[in-house]
Amino acid sequence: MDRRNFLDLLAKGTSLGLLLKLSPLGMLEFVRAQSSATSFQKALLVDKAGNPFKLSTLKPHEPFVFAYPFAATPNILVNVDAELSPVDVKMPDGKNYRWPGGVGKGRSIVAYTSICPHGYSYAAPNLGAMGYYKPEGNRGPRMVCCAHLSSFDVTRGGEVKGGPAPHALAAVVLEYDAAKDEAYAVGFLGNPQFDGFFRAQSQALRDLFRTTARAREEVSKATVIPYAEHTRVPTTCPVLG
Numbered sequence: 013m014d015r016r017n018f019l020d021l022l023a024k025g026t027s028l029g030l031l032l033k034l035s036p037l038g039m040l041e042f043v044r045a046q047s048s049a050t051s052f053q054k055a056l057l058v059d060k061a062g063n064p065f066k067l068s069t070l071k072p073h074e075p076f077v078f079a080y081p082f083a084a085t086p087n088i089l090v091n092v093d094a095e096l097s098p099v100d101v102k103m104p105d106g107k108n109y110r111w112p113g114g115v116g117k118g119r120s121i122v123a124y125t126s127i128c129p130h131g132y133s134y135a136a137p138n139l140g141a142m143g144y145y146k147p148e149g150n151r152g153p154r155m156v157c158c159a160h161l162s163s164f165d166v167t168r169g170g171e172v173k174g175g176p177a178p179h180a181l182a183a184v185v186l187e188y189d190a191a192k193d194e195a196y197a198v199g200f201l202g203n204p205q206f207d208g209f210f211r212a213q214s215q216a217l218r219d220l221f222r223t224t225a226r227a228r229e230e231v232s233k234a235t236v237i238p239y240a241e242h243t244r245v246p247t248t249c250p251v252l253g
Protein backbone atom coordinates (compact mmCIF):
# COMPACT_ATOMS: atom_id res chain seq x y z
CA MET A 13 0.00 0.00 0.00
CA ASP A 14 1.44 3.36 -1.00
CA ARG A 15 1.55 6.09 1.59
CA ARG A 16 -0.95 8.73 0.56
CA ASN A 17 -1.95 12.00 2.10
CA PHE A 18 -5.39 12.14 3.59
CA LEU A 19 -6.19 14.92 1.19
CA ASP A 20 -6.00 12.39 -1.62
CA LEU A 21 -8.61 10.35 0.16
CA LEU A 22 -10.74 13.40 0.81
CA ALA A 23 -10.46 14.42 -2.81
CA LYS A 24 -12.13 11.13 -3.65
CA GLY A 25 -15.04 12.07 -1.42
CA THR A 26 -14.32 9.96 1.66
CA SER A 27 -15.21 12.69 4.14
CA LEU A 28 -16.95 15.23 1.99
CA GLY A 29 -19.66 15.68 4.59
CA LEU A 30 -17.07 16.57 7.21
CA LEU A 31 -15.25 18.96 4.89
CA LEU A 32 -18.44 20.80 4.06
CA LYS A 33 -19.03 21.41 7.77
CA LEU A 34 -15.58 22.93 8.35
CA SER A 35 -14.92 26.66 8.40
CA PRO A 36 -11.73 27.87 6.64
CA LEU A 37 -9.96 27.89 10.03
CA GLY A 38 -11.37 24.49 10.81
CA MET A 39 -10.09 23.25 7.46
CA LEU A 40 -6.58 24.50 8.27
CA GLU A 41 -6.70 22.75 11.63
CA PHE A 42 -7.96 19.58 9.99
CA VAL A 43 -5.16 19.55 7.41
CA ARG A 44 -2.54 20.24 10.11
CA ALA A 45 -3.97 17.50 12.29
CA GLN A 46 -3.76 14.94 9.49
CA SER A 47 -0.16 15.67 8.51
CA SER A 48 1.00 12.32 9.90
CA ALA A 49 -1.97 10.36 8.61
CA THR A 50 -1.90 7.40 6.27
CA SER A 51 -5.03 6.41 4.40
CA PHE A 52 -6.06 2.89 3.51
CA GLN A 53 -9.10 1.33 1.95
CA LYS A 54 -12.20 2.42 3.86
CA ALA A 55 -13.72 -0.51 5.78
CA LEU A 56 -17.02 -0.75 7.67
CA LEU A 57 -16.77 -2.34 11.11
CA VAL A 58 -19.05 -5.38 11.13
CA ASP A 59 -19.99 -8.11 13.59
CA LYS A 60 -19.36 -11.81 13.05
CA ALA A 61 -22.61 -12.13 11.09
CA GLY A 62 -21.47 -9.41 8.71
CA ASN A 63 -23.92 -6.81 9.99
CA PRO A 64 -22.73 -3.29 10.86
CA PHE A 65 -21.17 -3.27 14.32
CA LYS A 66 -23.02 -0.92 16.68
CA LEU A 67 -20.50 0.98 18.77
CA SER A 68 -22.95 1.52 21.63
CA THR A 69 -22.84 -2.24 22.29
CA LEU A 70 -19.25 -1.93 23.54
CA LYS A 71 -19.23 -2.36 27.30
CA PRO A 72 -16.63 -0.35 29.23
CA HIS A 73 -13.15 -1.87 29.35
CA GLU A 74 -14.02 -4.97 27.32
CA PRO A 75 -11.49 -5.01 24.47
CA PHE A 76 -12.35 -6.17 20.98
CA VAL A 77 -10.14 -6.78 17.95
CA PHE A 78 -10.54 -6.11 14.25
CA ALA A 79 -8.03 -6.70 11.47
CA TYR A 80 -7.34 -3.59 9.37
CA PRO A 81 -6.01 -2.58 6.90
CA PHE A 82 -4.57 -6.06 6.28
CA ALA A 83 -5.81 -9.50 7.28
CA ALA A 84 -2.76 -9.96 9.52
CA THR A 85 -2.74 -6.59 11.30
CA PRO A 86 -5.12 -6.60 14.30
CA ASN A 87 -6.20 -3.48 16.15
CA ILE A 88 -7.71 -3.16 19.60
CA LEU A 89 -11.07 -1.40 19.97
CA VAL A 90 -12.27 -0.46 23.43
CA ASN A 91 -14.71 1.76 25.30
CA VAL A 92 -12.69 3.45 28.07
CA ASP A 93 -15.82 4.80 29.78
CA ALA A 94 -14.70 8.46 29.72
CA GLU A 95 -15.13 11.26 27.20
CA LEU A 96 -11.81 11.75 25.40
CA SER A 97 -10.75 15.10 23.93
CA PRO A 98 -8.24 15.72 21.12
CA VAL A 99 -4.57 15.57 22.10
CA ASP A 100 -1.35 16.60 20.36
CA VAL A 101 0.92 13.59 19.97
CA LYS A 102 4.67 14.19 19.75
CA MET A 103 6.82 12.01 17.50
CA PRO A 104 10.63 11.78 17.65
CA ASP A 105 10.95 12.81 13.99
CA GLY A 106 8.99 16.01 14.63
CA LYS A 107 6.00 14.85 12.59
CA ASN A 108 3.59 15.61 15.39
CA TYR A 109 -0.12 15.26 14.92
CA ARG A 110 -3.40 15.84 16.67
CA TRP A 111 -5.27 12.75 17.75
CA PRO A 112 -8.99 13.61 17.48
CA GLY A 113 -10.15 11.92 20.72
CA GLY A 114 -12.79 9.27 21.27
CA VAL A 115 -15.71 8.42 19.01
CA GLY A 116 -19.18 7.05 19.68
CA LYS A 117 -22.09 8.61 21.51
CA GLY A 118 -19.97 9.29 24.62
CA ARG A 119 -16.75 9.96 22.69
CA SER A 120 -15.22 7.19 24.78
CA ILE A 121 -14.31 4.63 22.10
CA VAL A 122 -10.79 4.32 20.72
CA ALA A 123 -8.89 2.00 18.41
CA TYR A 124 -5.15 1.47 18.11
CA THR A 125 -2.90 -0.88 16.23
CA SER A 126 -1.81 -3.80 18.38
CA ILE A 127 1.65 -3.72 16.74
CA CYS A 128 4.21 -2.51 19.25
CA PRO A 129 6.46 0.26 17.91
CA HIS A 130 9.41 -1.18 19.84
CA GLY A 131 9.82 -4.60 18.25
CA TYR A 132 6.64 -5.56 16.37
CA SER A 133 5.18 -7.87 19.03
CA TYR A 134 1.42 -7.74 18.75
CA ALA A 135 -1.92 -9.30 19.62
CA ALA A 136 -1.27 -12.44 17.61
CA PRO A 137 -3.91 -15.17 17.54
CA ASN A 138 -1.44 -17.55 19.18
CA LEU A 139 0.10 -15.08 21.66
CA GLY A 140 -1.41 -11.83 22.90
CA ALA A 141 1.76 -9.87 23.58
CA MET A 142 -0.16 -6.58 23.33
CA GLY A 143 -3.27 -6.24 25.44
CA TYR A 144 -5.62 -3.77 27.11
CA TYR A 145 -5.44 -3.05 30.86
CA LYS A 146 -8.38 -1.31 32.50
CA PRO A 147 -7.79 1.54 34.98
CA GLU A 148 -6.55 0.64 38.43
CA GLY A 149 -6.09 3.03 41.35
CA ASN A 150 -4.63 6.30 40.02
CA ARG A 151 -3.47 4.68 36.79
CA GLY A 152 -5.59 5.19 33.69
CA PRO A 153 -6.37 2.64 30.98
CA ARG A 154 -3.35 1.36 29.05
CA MET A 155 -2.30 -0.89 26.25
CA VAL A 156 0.79 -2.83 27.29
CA CYS A 157 3.25 -4.93 25.30
CA CYS A 158 4.52 -7.72 27.51
CA ALA A 159 7.59 -8.35 25.34
CA HIS A 160 9.54 -5.55 27.08
CA LEU A 161 6.80 -3.79 29.09
CA SER A 162 6.11 -0.77 26.89
CA SER A 163 2.86 0.87 28.00
CA PHE A 164 0.68 3.32 26.12
CA ASP A 165 -1.97 5.77 27.29
CA VAL A 166 -5.07 5.02 25.24
CA THR A 167 -6.77 8.21 26.47
CA ARG A 168 -4.01 10.41 24.97
CA GLY A 169 -3.49 9.22 21.44
CA GLY A 170 -1.43 6.18 22.49
CA GLU A 171 1.48 8.16 23.96
CA VAL A 172 4.23 6.15 25.67
CA LYS A 173 3.97 5.99 29.47
CA GLY A 174 6.74 3.46 30.18
CA GLY A 175 9.14 0.97 28.63
CA PRO A 176 11.38 1.19 25.56
CA ALA A 177 8.85 2.04 22.81
CA PRO A 178 10.26 4.95 20.77
CA HIS A 179 6.94 6.57 19.99
CA ALA A 180 3.17 6.40 20.41
CA LEU A 181 1.00 3.59 19.16
CA ALA A 182 -0.56 4.39 15.81
CA ALA A 183 -4.25 5.19 16.20
CA VAL A 184 -6.91 3.91 13.83
CA VAL A 185 -8.88 6.78 12.31
CA LEU A 186 -12.56 5.95 12.75
CA GLU A 187 -15.30 7.80 10.91
CA TYR A 188 -18.34 7.58 13.16
CA ASP A 189 -21.89 7.78 11.78
CA ALA A 190 -23.86 8.96 14.82
CA ALA A 191 -27.26 8.42 13.19
CA LYS A 192 -26.49 4.75 12.55
CA ASP A 193 -24.08 4.22 15.48
CA GLU A 194 -21.67 2.61 12.99
CA ALA A 195 -18.05 3.32 12.13
CA TYR A 196 -15.61 3.00 9.27
CA ALA A 197 -11.87 2.56 9.61
CA VAL A 198 -10.20 4.84 7.06
CA GLY A 199 -6.52 4.98 8.02
CA PHE A 200 -4.01 5.63 10.78
CA LEU A 201 -2.48 8.51 12.67
CA GLY A 202 1.17 8.10 13.58
CA ASN A 203 3.48 5.40 12.34
CA PRO A 204 1.82 1.97 12.03
CA GLN A 205 5.09 0.39 10.79
CA PHE A 206 3.44 -2.21 8.61
CA ASP A 207 6.45 -2.79 6.37
CA GLY A 208 8.70 -3.52 9.36
CA PHE A 209 6.00 -5.70 10.89
CA PHE A 210 5.62 -7.85 7.78
CA ARG A 211 9.41 -8.22 7.56
CA ALA A 212 9.87 -9.08 11.25
CA GLN A 213 6.93 -11.48 11.42
CA SER A 214 7.23 -13.01 7.94
CA GLN A 215 7.74 -16.61 9.02
CA ALA A 216 5.13 -16.48 11.79
CA LEU A 217 2.60 -14.91 9.40
CA ARG A 218 3.26 -17.59 6.80
CA ASP A 219 2.53 -20.17 9.51
CA LEU A 220 -0.75 -18.44 10.32
CA PHE A 221 -1.89 -17.42 6.83
CA ARG A 222 0.03 -19.90 4.63
CA THR A 223 1.13 -17.17 2.23
CA THR A 224 2.34 -13.61 2.57
CA ALA A 225 -0.27 -12.54 0.03
CA ARG A 226 -3.05 -13.79 2.31
CA ALA A 227 -1.54 -12.01 5.30
CA ARG A 228 -1.34 -8.78 3.29
CA GLU A 229 -4.84 -9.05 1.88
CA GLU A 230 -6.61 -5.71 2.32
CA VAL A 231 -9.73 -5.71 4.41
CA SER A 232 -12.91 -4.24 2.90
CA LYS A 233 -15.06 -5.08 5.94
CA ALA A 234 -13.43 -5.21 9.37
CA THR A 235 -14.93 -7.94 11.55
CA VAL A 236 -15.02 -7.02 15.25
CA ILE A 237 -14.57 -9.90 17.69
CA PRO A 238 -13.86 -10.07 21.43
CA TYR A 239 -10.16 -9.95 22.27
CA ALA A 240 -10.48 -13.25 24.13
CA GLU A 241 -11.76 -14.95 20.97
CA HIS A 242 -9.04 -13.47 18.78
CA THR A 243 -6.12 -14.25 21.09
CA ARG A 244 -6.10 -17.77 22.37
CA VAL A 245 -3.06 -17.22 24.63
CA PRO A 246 -3.35 -13.84 26.36
CA THR A 247 -0.48 -12.55 28.49
CA THR A 248 -0.47 -10.29 31.53
CA CYS A 249 2.41 -8.25 32.82
CA PRO A 250 3.16 -5.28 35.11
CA VAL A 251 1.99 -1.90 33.86
CA LEU A 252 4.73 0.76 33.87
CA GLY A 253 3.56 4.36 33.97
Ligand code: FES
Nearest residue numbers: 128130131157160
Ligand atom coordinates in the same frame (compact mmCIF):
# COMPACT_ATOMS: atom_id res chain seq x y z
S1 FES B 1 8.31 -5.41 21.37
FE1 FES B 1 6.89 -4.37 22.60
S2 FES B 1 8.07 -3.58 24.22
FE2 FES B 1 9.52 -4.57 22.96
